[in-house]
Amino acid sequence: MRNMTIIPLNPIYLDQASRLVNDVFGDEEEELYPAQELWASLDKKHLKKYQTSVDAALRSFQYYIAVEDREVCGIIGLYEMQEDFEQQDWVGWYCVDERYRGRRIGIQLLNYVIEASKKRGKQRLCLYTSTHESERKAQTLYDQNEFYVTKTVNKGSYQLLYRQKNL
DSSP: OEEEEEOOOOOGGGHHHHHHHHHHTTOOOOOOOHHHHHHHHHHHHHHHHHHHHTTTEEEEEEEEEEETTTTEEEEEEEEEETTOOOTTEEEEEEEGGGTTTTHHHHHOOOOOOOHHHHHTTTTTEEEEEESSSGGGGGGHHHHHHOOOEEEEOOOSSSSSEEEEEEE
8 A cells, every 4th residue: 555644634735635525526416615614623713604604503624634645635624613523523524536536535534533523522423424325335434433323314316324333
């Protein structure tokens, strides 16, 4: 394996990270705001704008990227909601570029935020995912890492799954 490193997202990699999220999740039926969310994780002014225009319940974002040869090959984030920030973190945009899949980058990213969330003193790490084709394979990864389903929402052609891991 080449030298892959996980680092905090920074402005140098913002465009690549945003493109990756759009490429992976762009065919889903929900609206996407990756560029806004990623910018909000880097700048307090952008965070305030995001809170005002998109989601006032959001408290903070932090994204991490897997980088190999100056290419973003994966991304994962942590975010806090105002209502439960003391007890839990939520996993933000999480994906691996299809050219890099099968190399355990996804599990390394997930383990990275599990440890980061523990260091932040959280009791739980939560996420939402779906049975949509683009996310179906991830369900095995979540099951193997003890993220259990806490809620299911029917979205027509797929189901939205809320999952949680006790830390």
